[in-house]
Amino acid sequence: MRFIILLIIILVVLVPSSYGEMYKWVDEKGTVHFTDDLSNIPEKYRSDAETRKPTKEISAPEMKDKSISSPPYKAPKPSEPEGAEVDLLRRGEVWTTEVLLNERVKRHLIVDSGASFILINPQIAKELDITINENTPFIPMTTVSGYILTPLVTLKSVRVGKAEVENVEAVIYTMLSGGDGLLGNSFLNKYRVTLDSIQGKMTLVSMQGVPSPDRPGGYGRDFWVSQFRFYRGFLEILKNLRKNYESRGTESAKTELNRINIAIQYFENQLDEWDRKASFAGVPRNWRK
Numbered sequence: 001m002r003f004i005i006l007l008i009i010i011l012v013v014l015v016p017s018s019y020g021e022m023y024k025w026v027d028e029k030g031t032v033h034f035t036d037d038l039s040n041i042p043e044k045y046r047s048d049a050e051t052r053k054p055t056k057e058i059s060a061p062e063m064k065d066k067s068i069s070s071p072p073y074k075a076p077k078p079s080e081p082e083g084a085e086v087d088l089l090r091r092g093e094v095w096t097t098e099v100l101l102n103e104r105v106k107r108h109l110i111v112d113s114g115a116s117f118i119l120i121n122p123q124i125a126k127e128l129d130i131t132i133n134e135n136t137p138f139i140p141m142t143t144v145s146g147y148i149l150t151p152l153v154t155l156k157s158v159r160v161g162k163a164e165v166e167n168v169e170a171v172i173y174t175m176l177s178g179g180d181g182l183l184g185n186s187f188l189n190k191y192r193v194t195l196d197s198i199q200g201k202m203t204l205v206s207m208q209g210v211p212s213p214d215r216p217g218g219y220g221r222d223f224w225v226s227q228f229r230f231y232r233g234f235l236e237i238l239k240n241l242r243k244n245y246e247s248r249g250t251e252s253a254k255t256e257l258n259r260i261n262i263a264i265q266y267f268e269n270q271l272d273e274w275d276r277k278a279s280f281a282g283v284p285r286n287w288r289k
Contacts (some may be wrong), residue, residue, distance in 0.1 A: 007171040063237060083205040086161035088195070095195065097202060099183055102128050107180040112200065113193065115184030116230070118158065118170040124180060125172045132172070137263035138256075139234070140241055141173060147241070149259055152266070158187050165190050165202040189226065217281030224231045231271045238264045241242070 001168050022153050027045065088095045089108060096108040109118070122210035125132075130153050150171045156243070157181070158168045160183070169186040191204040208218040238260055244258040278288055 083160045083194075083203040084163040085201055085203045086163075088200045088202050090200065095197075096179075097160060097183065097201070100157075102156045102157070104128060109181045109183040110179060111188075111190055111193075111195070112184055114163075115182045116234075117152070117169060117184045117186045118155070119173055119175070119182040119184060120170055121174050121179075121181055122172055123215040128155070130172070134258075135262065137266035138259035139263050140237060141171065149256060152185065152263065160187070160204065163191060163206070189223075207264065211280075211281070216283045217277065219281075221287055224283050227274055228271070228278075228288045231267055231274065235267045235271065238267065 027042075080166060086097050088097055088111070089098075091108075091110075094110045094112075096110050098105050098106055099109045101124065103122060107120075107124060109120075120128075132153075134149045137152045139152050140147040141150045150173045152169060152171055155168045155170050157166050159165075165187050170181075175181065190207055191209060194203040194205075196202070207220070207223055209215055211218045214220070242257065242260050242264065245253045245260060275288060
């Protein structure tokens with residue numbers, strides 16, 4: 001009887017301490033095994049078996065959640081448009097870059113983001129077979145002596161490196177410095193321009209991206225607003241200039257007045273065309289003011 005009582009006491013003490021223990025052992029093939037019964041381990045592996053204490057139990061719902069949980073989905077950010085990198089050449093205080101006009105004539109033009117249009121000299125216009133006639137619009141250009149009227153033409157294409165724009169407005173004028181011309185905003189405003197003066201490089205990243213509600217036609221608000229503001233601003237200048245020439249009454253003034261009227265008609269047509277493009281792209285009305 002005493003023996004039986006002693007055996008019960010021993011079992012009560014030992015069972016709680018061993019309950020839930022796990023054994024880990026590795027066979028000759030390197031396969032890892034786990035068991036909660038030491039007798040299940042072959043004798044030759046028992047001496048190397050590791051005892052593992054139980055960890056916090058995971059309920060069935062917790063195990064289910066952990067098995068299927070995954071990080072929240074994040075839509076990939078749209079990749080930045082690839083930029084076109086071109087070489088710059090320093091000439092005195094200005095930077096020039098090689099420009100291909102109408103797929104025919106190559107020239108080094110001064111990079112000038114302050115110029116409203118591309119500017120080419122009369123010799124380049126001649127090489128491009130550009131004809132100036134009575135229907136050519138003339139626009140005012142500021143010089144040291146005041147306003148002068150210069151012909152405005154449309155180039156079929158302008159390419160700088162891999163960056164190309166079609167139907168680009170350009171003025172024809174002989175620069176006092178004798179250079180070939182300027183690479184102005186009628187080309188540059190289609191790109192985000194970065195100049196690296198140390199490396200002598202210019203990077204052009206297209207302003208046009210994937211069309212979306214925030215970017216109708218692929219362009220953002222600033223682009224659309226600047227286009228309408230530019231053409232309306234030029235129209236205002238031309239109409240004020242027309243009043244000035246109308247008050248003169250001379251024969252030469254009549255000739256200039258005719259050119260100004262043609263230019264006004266041209267810019268009104270351009271404004272209508274941009275308004276048509278904007279309507280098709282879904283540009284808000286307040287972006288066109």
